[in-house]
Amino acid sequence: MTTRHQPIRHQPSGAANIDIEAALAEVREQFVARNPESRKQHEAACAVMPGGNTRSVLFYAPFPLVIAEGRGCRVRDADGHDYVDFLGEYTAGLFGHSHPVIRAAIDRALDAGINLAGHNLLEAKLARAVCERFPSIDLVRFTNSGTEANLMAVATAVVATGRSKVLVFKGGYHGGLLSFGGGASRLNAPYDLVIGTYNDVAEAERLVAAHGPELAAVLVEPMLGSGGCIPGTAEFLGALRAGATRHGALLIFDEVMTSRLAPGGLQEALDIRPDLTTLGKYIGGGMSFGAFGGREDLMALYDPRRPDALQHAGTFNNNVLTMAAGHAGLTEIFTPAAVQALNQRGDDLRQQLNRLCRKHEACLEFTGIGSLMTAHFSSTPVRSPADAAAGDQRLKELFFFDMLDRGIYLARRAMMALSLEIGDAECAAMVDAVEDFLVSRRSLLASRGGSA
Ligand SMILES: Cc1ncc(COP(=O)(O)O)c(C=O)c1O
Helix, strand or coil: CCCCCCCCCCCCCCHHHCCHHHHHHHHHHHHHHHCHHHHHHHHHHCCCCHHHCCCHHHCCCCCCCCEEEEEECEEEECCCCEEEECCHHHHCCCCCECCHHHHHHHHHHHHCCCCCCCCCCCHHHHHHHHHHHCCCCCEEEEECCHHHHHHHHHHHHHHHHCCCEEEEEECCECCCCCECCCCCCCCCCCCEEEEEECCCHHHHHHHHHHHHHHEEEEEECCEECCCCCEECCHHHHHHHHHHHHHHCCEEEEECCCHHHHCCCCHHHHHCCCCCEEEEEHHHHCCCCCEEEEECHHHHHHHCCCCCCCCCCCCCCCCCHHHHHHHHHHHHHHCCHHHHHHHHHHHHHHHHHHHHHHHHCCECEEEEEECCEEEEEECCCCCCCHHHHHHCCHHHHHHHHHHHHHCCEECCCCCEEECCCCCCHHHHHHHHHHHHHHHHHCHHHHECCCCCC
């Protein structure tokens, strides 16, 4: 990708620091002026999609950037601005944009024909790679998204236990139909849900005991991903494991995001074995992907050789592009050594960023594990979704636009997911950009907590 424009460096202005609202008004105005083509594309899209959008997370005001192309760890927007991509497609872009090994695998699959209407030569290879990588997964089935994987896992638990209730947690996100950030979504699937507080051990134990005989499953992310990269504590997750076992419920770990954090997933690092695990994102090599798997006796319910087999359909469950890209990604690129190196890089970066925040006495903290992190504007430590929600969301918006100005692409909610293409130079650029932000916005960042 040739560089047509260097990222514009934001010039700290005294006027911008007068107050947050004034600073926000200024950055929004600059954003509009810089991005006429994105605006035009957005306005045209509004005629055919509600709000010009088919994926809610991508929208932000005044209008979202339209990304025209990506190479390696860089993306270019429709107006020709280049960014270092620290968003990594919300964790699905772990291999960067068009990794040659992935691309070659997809090309080979294309050469053999798309949509073969039969078992193909690739699906069992990817399944084997997944089962070998995640020891709690004896058997696996593929879906087309993480959402579908979680719906299937919960449905499996309901059928296997003959019970109806599912314990989930505020701040959790398991897909568009099982979403608990800022309260349960009105779109949620009609399961009999019990909603607890993430990382509240005593409450979790109480809820499991109170609903025990009716509890089919406990569904939890071992680290909240979209909820703010908030790690589950060992006590909390351990209590869920023990409670589920005690009461005959199934523990489902949603590792759609977190499976990249250790060679065997975050469950390996935590030394907790769930009954079922859901996967998604990068495991399809960047193609549409989801999977659920786990204990052999549970997954055997889907064995079509059984007369009473559960039916799990899905035209694209074994699509050759995903199977090929996923297998190449897991076996040739994201080896256990690569998992370790990527997450070490992420840990180092997060520690460096947090050191800077402390040096500048700013109300900013980067939470997360390894290659996943989120910036929170709070003067008290962020250890729960409630802590994250209490942070200053206006500063988060300011951070987002200021980072864009400095050529750093990240989620509007200030989440970052390092891809394998991010190297030392990109991490140094991120550190410089954050320090620049801390200096230029100093007067807005001093120990401020809670949205005004
Ligand atoms: C933890 C978690 N579970 C499930 C999902 C849903 O996956 P998908 O977007 O592939 O449906 C996501 C997506 O962000 C996720 O972060």
